[in-house]
Amino acid sequence: MHMGVVGDRIGPVRFRDRFLQGESVEGSVRSPILSSWQRSRLLGLSPDQSELPFQEDVDLDGPLLRAAEPVLDRLQAIFAGSQTNISLADGHGMVLARRFGEKSMARRLAPIQTVPGFVFAEQFAGTNGIGLTLAERRLCQVYGAEHFAERSQSSACTAIPLRDQLSGHIQGVLCLGYPYTEADPALIPVVRKAAEAIERRLMDQSSAREHGLLQAYLDTASLALSSEHGLDGHPVAMADFLQSELEQSDQATLKEKATELMSGDRRAATEVPLSRGRWVTLVSRPVTSAAGVEGVVVEALLPEDSERHAPAPTHPHAPSPGAAPPGLHPRVTPGPEPVTVRAPGAPLAEGPAGEAVAAPAAGPARGRVRGLVLVGEPEVGKYAVAARRRLELLAEASNRIGTTLDVSRTAWELAETAVPRLADFVTVDLPGGVLLGEESPHPTTEMHRTVVHGIREDCPFYPVGSQISLRPTTPHMRCIATRQPVLEQDLKAAFGWIAQDPQHAELLLAHNIHSLITVPLLARGAVLGVASFYRSQDPAPYGDDDRSLAQELAARASLCIDNARRYTREHTLALSLQRSLLPRDLPEQSAVEVAHRYLPAESGVGGDWFDVIPLSGARVALLVGDVVGHGLHAAATMGRLRTAARNFAELELAPDELLTHLDNLMVRLDREEGGDGPGSASTGIVGATCLYAIYDPTSQQCTMARAGHPPPALVRPDGTVSLLDLPAGPPLGLGGLPFESAEIRLPEHSQLVLYTDGLIEDRHRDIDVALDALNRALAHPDRAPEETCQAVLDAVAPEHPDDDIALLVARTHAVPADRIATWELAADPALVSEVRAASVSQLNRWGLEESAFATELLLSELVTNAVRYGTAPIRVRLIHDRNLICEVHDASSSAPRMRLSATTDEGGRGLFLVAQLAQSWGTRYTTDGKVIWAECSLAAA
Template sequence: MTGHGATSKDPPADAFGTADVATATTDKQGVVTGWSEGARRLFGHRPEDVVGRPAVELLAEDAPADGAFLAGQPSWTGHVAVRHRDGHPVSGELLAHRRVGRNGSDWLLVWDAARGPAQRAEDGVPIEWCFSQSPCILAIFDTDLRYVHTNADEEHAIALTGDQVRGMRMTEAAPHPACERIEQAMRRVLETRERQYLEVYLRVAGERRQHAWAIHLAPLNDPAGRLCGVCFAAQDTTEQYEARQRLLLLNEAGKHIGTSLDVTVTTQQLADLAVPRLADFVAVDLLTGLDGGGELPSGPMTGPVTMRRTAQRSILPGAPESSVGVGETTTPAVSSPAAEWLGAVAPAIYQMTDPALARWADHEPVEAARLRDLGTHSVIVAPLRTRGVGLGVAFFIRHRRPEPFQRDDLLLVEELTARAAVCIDNARRYTRERTTAVTFQRSLLPWRLAEQTGLEVASRYLPARTEEGVGGDWFDVIPLSGARVALVIGSVVGHGIQASATMGQLRTAVRTLADLDFLPDELLTHLDDVVIRLNAEAPTASGPHSTGDVGATCLYAIYDPVSRRCSLARAGHSLPVVRRPDGTVDFLDLPSGPPLGLGNLPFEAVEVELPEGSILALYTDGLIEGNAGDTGEKVDLLRQPLAQPAESLEAVCDTVLDAMVPGRSEKDIALLLARTRVLPADRVATWNIPLDPIAVAGARKNAFDQLAAWGLEEFAFITELVVSELVTNAIRYGAPPIRLRLINDRSLICEVRDNSSTAPHLKRARVFDEGGRGLLLVAQLTQRWGTRHARLGKTIWAEQDLSGRP
C-alpha cells in the first residue's frame, strides 16, 4: 500500500526531480501583477506583499545596465539577484518575455534558481546519446507540464539551455499562441493517455522565416504503469508543408481564375489568389491594344508599347508599392527592362541589387524608391504569354515576408501565369465576339426614335451579360398613315450573332408589313408566315452550321391620336402595362396568341381607349424574369416604378430598370414606353360625301375653305386635285357611305373612305385611254399615298409634306 490513499495509477511525487519554477508577471510599467507559488517558496514573499509594487524594488542589487528588459526588447535573459523576505539575496537566471494580448501587453518573468541534477538511469549513457543527437526536436515534460529534459535541437529552438528551461512550462519558455495549443494537446494526453498529433506554423529563435512543425505527443509510464509525464517530439516539415500549399494554390487557381469572361476580373483573380499566400504585392499590366477584345500583336513589337494596369493587390492598405492605379496606363521606353520583360519567354527572379532592376530603377525612379522604402528584397517578373504572343507582364513582390523567392516559387508563378494567360486570351476573344454581336445588334435597332405627334416615346436596350452573348430582343416605332403610330416589341429565342441576324430579318419584315397598313392581328399572321419560311430555309440539325428552329414572340400595337383608340395583338409576348393619368397601373388583358413560327393558329386583336397622358409600357421577358423572385412576383413589382411620378419618360425608364434589374442582367432586356397625346379637334375636318358626281365640286370647296382656315392656302391647288381624284374614284367605284377627312399634322393628310374593299391600282395610261391618269398625278404631286383596309371598307390617303412650315 502507498501512503495518503495513493494508488499504483497515481504519478510518483516529483518523479523527475523537478521543482516549481518561480514566475511573476508585470504590466508594461514594471508593476507586479502576478506572483506564483514557486516564487513564494523561493523568495518568501507572499503575493499580497508584492503585487502592486514595482519589480525593481525586489532586486537585491541595481538592475544590470543591459537588463532594462522592460524598455523595448521583446525578451531578455541574464543573471539577477532577488532579495529574500528575510533579507539575504537569492541569485538565479531571469528570463523575461513581453506578451501582447487583446487587452494590451505585459511581461512574464521566470527565475531559475540552482537545482540538483535530474535522475539518470545507470545504463543511460547510450540512451542520452540517442536523445541528445536525435534528428528531431525532443523534450520530456512532467505531469505538471514542466520541462524535465531537452535535446540540443529543442534548446536551439527556444534559445535556452536545458538547465535554464528545466522546470518551466512551454508557454513560459516560449510564449506563443502555438505553444498554448501544444500545452492543450499535452493536457489531453494526460487526461486520455492517448497520443496526440498536431501541426503548427511558427518562427523559432534565430530564424528569419516561419517553419511548419509536425508535433507528436505521447504519454510516459513507469514500469508500474503509472503516468509520469509526456514525451514531446517535433519535426520540421516546412518543405512538405510548402509543397502542399503550392498544390493547393494551383488547385484553387484552376477553380477561381477564369470564372469570368472579363479580362479585368480575370487578372484581378490572379492577384487576389497570390496575395498574401505567395507574395506581398502583385500587379498585372496588359497591352492596351487588348482593350475591348483587340487583336493580339502579329509579330515582335519594335516601337513603344502602352500598358494598362488591369489589376493589383497588396497586403498593405492603399497599395503603396505603386503610384500607378488600376486602369491607368504607362509607356515604357523601348530599351527599358519593362519592355524587354514583355518579350521574355519565361519568368525570372530578381533581387533588388540585380543589374536588371538597377536599370529599371533608372527608368522608373519613383517606383523604385517606393519599393526600396518598403523594404522590397525579392521580385518575380512573369510575362503573360499565349500562343507564343505576349499579352502583358505580372509582378510578384516580397517586402514583408523575410524569405526570398525560391526556384519552387518560380515554377509555381510560371504555372499560375500560364493558366491566367489562357483565361485572359479566352476573355479577350469573348469580349471581341460579344462587342461584335452587341454592335451588330444595336445597328439593327433604331438609332433614334422619330418624334411623333401622337406619342412621346422613350426606350432602353440592355444586352445580356452572360457567356451566351446578346439575344434577339428588339423594338421599333413606325409612323403610319392618318397620324397613327405603330409600336412593336419582340424577342427571338437564342443568343449570339444568329439571334441578332434573325431579329434584323423580323424587324425588316414588320416595317414592310406595317407600310401595308395591316391591322395588328393580320400583321402577326403574315409575320408568322415569315418565321415559318425562315425555319424552312434554316440549316438542318445535321448540317455544319445548325441553328435549330427559329422561335420568336412579338407584340404589335397601333395608336390613333384622333380617336384615342389603341389596337393591340400579341404572339406569345408579355402583357403590356398601362399607367393612366390618375396614377393607376393595369396590365391589359390581351389574348396570348401562339409564339411566331407555329402556323395555323389565329391571333386576336383588342382595341382599348387610352386617355391623353396615359403611358403604355412594352417590354421583353428579361425584365420580369430576373435573378431574384419568380415571374409572378416580378410582374407585380413592375407596377411600383411605373406608378411613381416622374419628370420625363427617360426618368421613368431609369426608375423601372433600377427597380427591376438592380444588378447583372442574365437576359436581354428591351423596354419601350409611350405617352399618349391627342390631336386637337380643330386640326381634323371631316365631311360626308353623297354618292353623286356633283358632290365633287362641293368637296373641293370645303377642302379649300379648311386650308384657308388653317393658313395653308399654298397647298390648295394640289389638295383640290387630290380631293377631286380620290372622291371621284370613291363615287365611281366605291360603296357608300363615303367620307372625306383632312388632318393637319406634321403633314397634310387627305383621306377618302368608302365601304368597298376594291383598291385602286397605279398604272401608266396609254395614249387613247380615257382614264388611269388621276392616281399617277396624285403620286407625282404628293409625298406618299396608299390604301389601308379596315374590317369593312377601305381608306385611300395621300400626304403632303409640311416640314418647311412652323
C-alpha cells in the first residue's frame, strides 16, 4: 500500500500542475478531487496563498466536543508515537480540538495546524480533508498533491462526517492527518468506529434530555395531585390503556397524531377519531426539565372508568347510550367549560350550540383521566413526522411512477411525485438516445431537457426540448461522474453551478430558488440522465435525508425509465421489422384499385399483415392475416408466413389449399421452435388467422376462404354494406382440420374490405357497436379506397389500440367483354393453323399488330402441345389487359415442363421458345383440367 501511494503521488503532482496550467485532466484524477479543484479555481483560490479565517471564541463546552473528547483521547492513545494529527471540526469546518500521536508535534507545527479556531471549509482552504468531507458529505481521503494548498502537499488525511442520528444533519467532521507515506487501509474502519462512538454519545445526550423532561412531567403530575387546589384528574400509564382499550390500528393513529402535536412546540389540543365511533382528546403542553431543557408533553384525556363503562349521559346532540361501543366514551365532554386552544388545522369537537371547543390547555378536565402518550423535544417530533412523510412519499412513488412504458411520461411522473412534497421545482434531462430507446455512449454531450415541472410556471428554467450543455463544475456533471447524488445547500455559494450560466443562475436566484439536489438516473450500469430537485418556498436548505429520499425516488424512476427505454427499443425494432416485411409498393395490376393502412398497437407491435399478389389470367390475390402475440417474435413469424403465402400463391393454389399449406407450416414452426422432448417449453407460437381471396376480373368471381379470421365486408355499388357469410375455418396452427372455400360474384366497382380483429375488438367497446360503426363508415360507395381507409380508421379504430390493425380496401374492376377472345377446338393438329389466323385477326382489331408475330408463335406452340399431349376439350383465350395474356386450357392434369434438349433431339424446344417470347409463363390447375398461360409485354412489342 505504501509503495502504491508513493507512486500515486507522482501522478497527482503531474496532473495537478497540468490542471493549474488549464489542461484537461478528466479521467486521470479522482472525480471528487477534480471537482474540488475546479471549485477552488472558481473561488479564486491560489495554491500558494490562502488565508484561513480564525475565530477566537471556540465553544469548548458544546455538545459535540463533550461527546467527542473521550473518543479523541482514545484515538490519541491508539496513535501514540506516530505522526498522526487528530482533528475535530464543527459543521462549518472550524477546528474545535486537536490531538497528536506524538505530543512534540504541537510545538513543531505551525499554528494553523495546531490551534483550534481555524476554518478549513473548502471555500477558504481549497481541497482538504475537512472541506471535501463537508462538500461531499461522506467519508473522503486526500493524498499529497491532491491537496489544493501547497503547504499540505506532504500529508494525507482521512475524514468522515459526524451526524445527529435523529435529524441526519452533519454536526461536525473527524479527520485523521498523517504523512502520505503512512497511508493504510486499516485507517478507514478505525475512523468509522470512532465516528460511530461520537454519534452514539451525541444520541445519549439527547436521551438524557428526554429523561429529564419525563421526570419534570412526573414531578408536575405529583404536585398537581398533592395540591389542595389540584384537579381531580390523575395520570395513568398510557401503555396499559393502549393495550386494554385500543386496537392496534387505533394505537398507531394515536401515536401519529401525538407526534404531530409534539412537533408543533405549543399548547394545543385535538380530537382524534378512532374506530367504532370512539374518540380521544390529545393535549400538548410545554415542560422544562431541572437542567433547563425545554420540551413538550402530549397527554390523552380519557373519561373516568365509570364513564367508560356506563351509559352516556343525556345530551341534546349526543348519540343514544346504546350506540356507544364499550371502551371510550362517545363525543360528550363532561366537566367545566374547556379552553379553546388547538394546533393549526387540528379538528375540534362541536359544542352544544355547534361552536368549536377543545380540551383544556392548562391541565386535564375534571372528571377525566390523563394518559401520557409522548414526551420529548419538539425537534424530535419534527424528525418523526418528516420520516413518516418520506415513507408515505416512497409508497406513493411506487404507485405513481412507471404506469406506462413511455420514457418521457415516466420522467414526468417522477417530477409530479416529487412536487411539492420534496421539491418546488424538478427538471429531468435525458440523452437523445435514451428517448429513442437506445443507450447513450456519451450522455453528457447530448442531454435534452425532458421535464420542467414545479409549483409555478413562470420560473426561468431551460425549456423542454432544449439541448443542455453541461460544464464539468456543475452539480449535474459531478453527480454523473461520481454516480452519486450531489447536494448544494446554498446555491448562492455554489460557484460551479453559477459558472454554468451566470445570467441564468441569477434569474433562478431571483425567484428565491436556493437549494438543489442533483441525482444521476442509473439503471443496470448505464447513465440514463439527471434529475434535479430545487427548493424555493421552504427557507431551510436541503439536508442529507432529502438527498437520500431524492436518490430513492430517482432509483425507482430509473428502473422504470430503463424498462420503458428497453420497451421502446424493442417496439422500434419490432415495428421496423414489421414495416420492412409488409408491402412497400403494391404491384401493378388492373383487377382492383387498392388502398391499405397498418396501425401498430400502443402496447407492442403484433403480427398483422396484408398482401396483394398478381396472379395469372389478370387475377389478383388479396391476403390479410394476424399472428397471435406481440413483439419481435410475432413480427418474424409474420414475415415467414407472408413469404410462404406468396410462394404458395405462385403455385396457383386455391384458397382452401393455400390455407391448408399455411396450417401445416404453422404446426411445423411450432414443433421446431417449441420442441417435442420432455420439459421443452414453447416460445409462444400459438397460431394465426388468415383470409385469402382470389378475384378474377374476367368473370367478376371472387373465391375466398378464411382460417379463424373476421369475415370481409362488401360494399356494393348501390351503397349496401354486408359482412360476407364465409365458412369460418379453424385458426392456423391447430393442424389436421379442413378449410372450405366460397365463391361470390362481385359487381364492378364494388369494394371488398379486409381487416384484422384489432379494428373491431376493444376492451372498452362491444363488438356489435364496432361493426355498426364500420357499416356506417363504409356506406359511401363513391369514395375512393384511400378515402375509405381513412374514414374507417377515424370512425372505427380504438383511440388507444391494444392490437395491431391491418386494413385493405379493394375496388373491383372488370375486363370488358370486347377485350376477351375465346375459341374452342377439338384435339386435331389441323386446327392449329385456324386458331393462329383467328388470333392474328383479333390482334389487328385490338390494334396490336406489332404483337401478332410473337403471339402467333406462342399460340402455335401452346395449342400444339395441348393437342399432342392434352385431352379435349381444348379452349384458347386471349385477354387484352396491361399485357397480352394467352391461355390454353385442356382437360388433362399432367403439366408440361421445360427441359434442356440435346442437339440430336427432334423435339422438346417448344416451351423453351415460349419462355423466350413471353414475359412470364406457367401452369395453373382447375377443377376440370389445367391452363397453360403466357404473358407478353405490350411495351416490349
